Amino acid sequence: MKKGTNKDFMQIKESPYRGCTQLMIYQKTRKNLLRKITSIFEKLNIQITEANIVTLNNNSSIDTYLLLDSSGKQIKNKYMLNDLKNNIEQVLIDPEKVKISKRTKKASYAKDFTSVLDVEVYSKNNSVTIEVNALDSPGLLSSICEVMDDSNLMIKDAKVSTLGEQVNDIFFVESINFDNFDNFSKKIKNKLKQKLSDLYNSQM
Structure with a gap:
């Protein structure tokens, strides 16, 4: 150790x-x-x-x-x-x-993968849970963490599971001060879906 x-x-x-x-x-x-x-x-x-x-x-x-x-x-x-x-x-x-290398997208036709991504956001007792169900891909978890960091979310606990080509990621994030949970939920869902769609396109 x-x-x-x-x-x-x-x-x-x-x-x-x-x-x-x-x-x-x-x-x-x-x-x-x-x-x-x-x-x-x-x-x-x-x-x-x-x-x-x-x-x-x-x-x-x-x-x-x-x-x-x-x-x-x-x-x-x-x-x-x-x-x-x-x-x-x-x-x-x-x-x-330790610097994080930026992923570069390939110059090709961009396919919209957002419709096949399932992102759910729950709020209970001042805690927030974010669940992502997606196709497994290199860099998937790193991309999710990038969105969390850019959104100033602190991951307190997480559980990541892979079954075949499917991934189920559950994140419990630190209490967040926001005025409108519905607005926050919509924004984080859109950010995650767009980020992962970009990831898939970069590997086509």
Whole structure:
């Protein structure tokens, strides 16, 4: 188990569950960190089959990811594992130094995927839940986190599940001050649908 600053910990090991590689991180909760971690997976062509983020009472979180390589198998390549370890350590030690690469769209006919994306937003007891059902794609979770960050939403807990080509992502975000929930809900739905539609188009 590796230790960074601020008492952060990281562990990578084989998981008997579905033959995946398990990445576990204990870290101080910081804005943009989830987005940067998921962007590392995208950069290394690592697939996320399942993820759980749980925020603790001490403002730290335990993040658990089940990962596969680009061929859908457990990550065995020692160089990829070393790259993963080094990149995650760098994010934990000094997240401000880690830059997120901007995705470039291919110059091709843009298809509208928004109709096949299901985004629901719920509000209960001053908490907000955002649920996304979509087709799995490289960079999907990173794109969702980008929208959350740009909308000044702090993800407190999350559960990500992949079943075949379908992904179900549920996010519990920090209490938000807004005057009109319906207006907020409509805006975040539109932003997420447009972002993911752009993602799909960039990979056509």
